[in-house]
Amino acid sequence: MEIARERAALRRRDLSRPLRQAIDDSLVGATTTVLDFGCGHGDDVKHLVARGVPARGWDPTLRPDVELRPAQVVNLGYVLNVIEDVRERTATLQRAWALAEAVLVVAVRTVHEQRDLLGERLADGLVTKRGTFQKFFEPAEAMGLISTALGKPAVAVTPGIFYVFRSETAQEAFAASRIRRRAPVRARLAAGEEFERHRRLLSPIVDFLDVRGRLPSEVEVPMAGELVQQLGSFARARRIVVQALGADYVEQAEVARTEDLLVYLALTRFQRRPRFSVLPIDFQQDVRSLFRSYERACVLADEVLLSVGQREPLEKAFRTSNVGKLTPSALYVHVSALQQLPPLLRIYEGCARAYVGCVEGANIVKLHRDNPAVSYLLYPRFDSDAHPSLVASLLVGLRTLRVEHRRYEAAANPPILHRKETMVDKDYPRRGMFSRLTKAEEKAGLFAAGRTIGTRQVWEEALRENGLRLRGHRLLRLS
Numbered sequence: 001m002e003i004a005r006e007r008a009a010l011r012r013r014d015l016s017r018p019l020r021q022a023i024d025d026s027l028v029g030a031t032t033t034v035l036d037f038g039c040g041h042g043d044d045v046k047h048l049v050a051r052g053v054p055a056r057g058w059d060p061t062l063r064p065d066v067e068l069r070p071a072q073v074v075n076l077g078y079v080l081n082v083i084e085d086v087r088e089r090t091a092t093l094q095r096a097w098a099l100a101e102a103v104l105v106v107a108v109r110t111v112h113e114q115r116d117l118l119g120e121r122l123a124d125g126l127v128t129k130r131g132t133f134q135k136f137f138e139p140a141e142a143m144g145l146i147s148t149a150l151g152k153p154a155v156a157v158t159p160g161i162f163y164v165f166r167s168e169t170a171q172e173a174f175a176a177s178r179i180r181r182r183a184p185v186r187a188r189l190a191a192g193e194e195f196e197r198h199r200r201l202l203s204p205i206v207d208f209l210d211v212r213g214r215l216p217s218e219v220e221v222p223m224a225g226e227l228v229q230q231l232g233s234f235a236r237a238r239r240i241v242v243q244a245l246g247a248d249y250v251e252q253a254e255v256a257r258t259e260d261l262l263v264y265l266a267l268t269r270f271q272r273r274p275r276f277s278v279l280p281i282d283f284q285q286d287v288r289s290l291f292r293s294y295e296r297a298c299v300l301a302d303e304v305l306l307s308v309g310q311r312e313p314l315e316k317a318f319r320t321s322n323v324g325k326l327t328p329s330a331l332y333v334h335v336s337a338l339q340q341l342p343p344l345l346r347i348y349e350g351c352a353r354a355y356v357g358c359v360e361g362a363n364i365v366k367l368h369r370d371n372p373a374v375s376y377l378l379y380p381r382f383d384s385d386a387h388p389s390l391v392a393s394l395l396v397g398l399r400t401l402r403v404e405h406r407r408y409e410a411a412a413n414p415p416i417l418h419r420k421e422t423m424v425d426k427d428y429p430r431r432g433m434f435s436r437l438t439k440a441e442e443k444a445g446l447f448a449a450g451r452t453i454g455t456r457q458v459w460e461e462a463l464r465e466n467g468l469r470l471r472g473h474r475l476l477r478l479s
Contacts, residue, residue, distance in 0.1 A: 005061055005082050005132065012043035017360075018077045018107035018161050019044055025157070025174070027103055028053060028073055035071035037096040038079035039063060074100035077107040080145075084123050084133040093149040097164065104164040106146055106154070111136045112394070112405030113160075139356045140401040153271040156357035159394065159403070168278040176264050176283060178358075179350065181213075181256045181339040195244040198237075201227045205241045209250065212282065213257025214289055215241070258290050259343045265301035266343075267350045273298065308347050317344040318369055325422040330375075331367045332417075334382075337425040338365060349374055352396035356403060359394050364423060372398035379417060383430055386437055386473045389414040389456055413457040418447070433473050440475040444468060 015023070019036075022028040030052045036044050039057030048055035058066040076096045083089045097104050114136040119126035125135035137145075139159055146154035146162055154162040155175060165171035195202055201223055208216040218224045218234040227237045242250050261283070268274060276284065276294040284294075291297035307313040318326060323340045324333040333341060338349060348367055352374035362376035375395045379388040391414075395404040408414040417423075418441075421434035441447060446462055453459045463469060467478045 010043075011041055012047070015047045016044050016077050016107070017158075018105050019048065019075055021157055021161055022073060022075070022103075022105050022163075023051075025163075027105075027163070032073055033071040033101075035069070035074045035099055037074050037076050037099065038092075044075070044077070068099060070099045070101050072100075072102040073105060074103075075105045075107075077105070078109060080106070080142075081109045081125075081135050081137075082133055084125060084135070086123070089145065090149040093146060097150050097152075100164070100166060102166050102170065104150075106142075106162045106164065108137045108142045108160050109134065110142070110160040110403070111138055112403065138401075139403055143355065147271075156353070156355055158357040158360050161357065168274055169280060172268075172274050172278060172283070173280040175268070176260075176280065179264050179267070179339070179346070180260050192240075192244060194240050198227075198230060198240070201230060202237060202241055202244075205237060206245065209241070209245070209253055212286060213253045213260070214286065215250065215254075217289070220285065254290065257286060259346075260339075261286060261290065261297060262301045262304055263343050263346045263350060265298055266305040266347045267354060269302070269305055270351070270354045304343055305347060307344055308351065313344060314348070315369070317342045317348075318367070321345060323423075323425050324367075325419055329368065329370045331369065332377075332423050333365050333367065334423045334425075334428070335363050335365060336428060337423065340425045351398050352376075355401055356394065356396055361392075362394065364417070374398065382417070382420070386470050387416040387418060387456075387459060389416050413455045415454055416456050416459055418453065437473045437475060444475060 014020075019028065019034075028034060028048075032053060034045075034048055034053055034055040036042070036048075036055065036057040039045055039059045040062055042057045042059070042063060045055045045057035056066060056069070056071070057063055058068050074096050076093070079092060079096075080089050083092060093106070096106075114134075119128045119134070121127075122133060123135075125133055127133055137160070139156065142160070143154045143156060143162060146164060150164055152164050153171070154164055155171060157163055163171075163174070165174065204221055204223060205216060208220065215238050218228075221227065221234075224234055228234055231237050231240070264283075265273070276287070279287070287294050287297050291300070318331050321331060321342055323337045324331040331345070338346065341349070345367060349365055356376075359376035359378075361378045361380070363379055363382050364377040366375035366377055368374065373395055375393050377390055378392040379385075380391055381388040390408050392405070392407045392409075395406075396402075397404075419434075419438050421428075421431050421438060424431050424434070444466055446453065446466065446468075453462055464478075469476050469478055
């Protein structure tokens with residue numbers, strides 16, 4: 001059967017998803033050379049050049065005469081899907097990788113995109129009516145193919161998009177950046193007279209703590225010499241800063257950074273834990289400061305990881321989490337609050353993200369209690385709709401690594417959310433508004449015991465029965 005590969009090339013009015021993602025992740029910029037390997041009509045190259053990015057494109061069918069030269073970033077976007085020969089997929093990966101100086105971006109179409117596409121079966125895919133071949137990958141299957149072909153770990157970025165880094169240090173810096181918790185919210189700097197007198201010299205210590213989650217050592221502060229000269233010792237400078245910030249804030253920052261490192265190190269077990277020497281320098285310094293040794297940090301991380309597979313500690317983490325809506329079967333958390341979860345639950349969610357990456361558009365994460373699975377839920381109107389409807393979900397089975405995708409746009413009675421304030425952290429901008437609505441609904445008896453109100457139609461009927469209606473996030477009596 002003859003396959004018309006050139007017909008699989010799409011025309012694009014904007015950048016493709018993998019290149020938009022690489023720009024968002026700061027891997028592609030105005031000084032980054034890019035090679036689009038298998039560029040089709042070259043639309044991605046055109047859009048990159050329009051943004052000032054030095055890009056070239058090569059395609060074996062449509063642009064075979066373009067010279068193949070190495071580039072810092074090589075994009076292999078939706079090429080593997082149209083190759084019907086398994087060995088050729090491997091060879092194509094290896095050929096593209098040989099040209100990537102820093103990062104290879106690989107994008108594939110995943111099984112949930114297949115939907116009702118019809119065609120004649122061929123090998124592990126199908127031939128469409130247009131005569132093109134399409135292979136749809138399970139995320140774990142694509143990750144395995146890339147990692148095996150290149151002998152390098154593939155980092156899942158979003159479902160179907162993977163990065164392969166030339167440098168282990170760059171890979172670890174990227175992975176670690178995705179689990180770093182933001183600095184704790186602190187009250188206004190309670191700066192005393194002594195702090196104000198030396199604010200210029202002490203501010204770098206405050207900035208370091210906010211970014212790194214710990215107080216710096218003397219060698220980590222550029223103006224340490226001047227500080228010592230003015231204050232007598234670096235230890236005194238640190239004491240002044242602690243007094244100005246508050247000991248509680250300093251302790252919270254250090255706890256948060258310690259937990260970040262444990263989560264990161266626990267998740268590195270899913271591939272091959274990096275040598276200490278390839279960690280980013282700031283991570284090496286933080287490990288030494290907070291754990292004294294890399295070995296001890298890894299032991300502690302492994303203990304936490306082991307607990308993820310044990311019912312009792314996992315259940316304790318569910319019950320004691322300070323954020324999230326807990327039900328008998330799951331904990332629902334807004335993506336903005338994921339890093340406020342206990343380390344055990346952050347690792348639990350991270351196990352799923354290691355295989356699918358960050359799910360675009362998903363704003364609620366469902367951590368299942370009754371079976372090892374994580375669901376990523378899309379509620380586009382989470383902020384504006386008092387009880388938003390579910391549009392789509394992606395479930396990752398942690399035992400099977402199977403991914404299930406469901407859509408609800410056309411559903412007559414989609415699932416909806418209640419008690420939104422429980423899913424966000426205390427600093428979420430609209431939390432107060434969510435909470436006021438919930439209290440009003442509780443007072444009206446809408447959450448009566450035994451009532452099932454998890455879908456749109458049932459909830460609307462409950463409102464009518466009680467003579468109520470909603471205007472925005474306000475509960476009103478029917479006139």
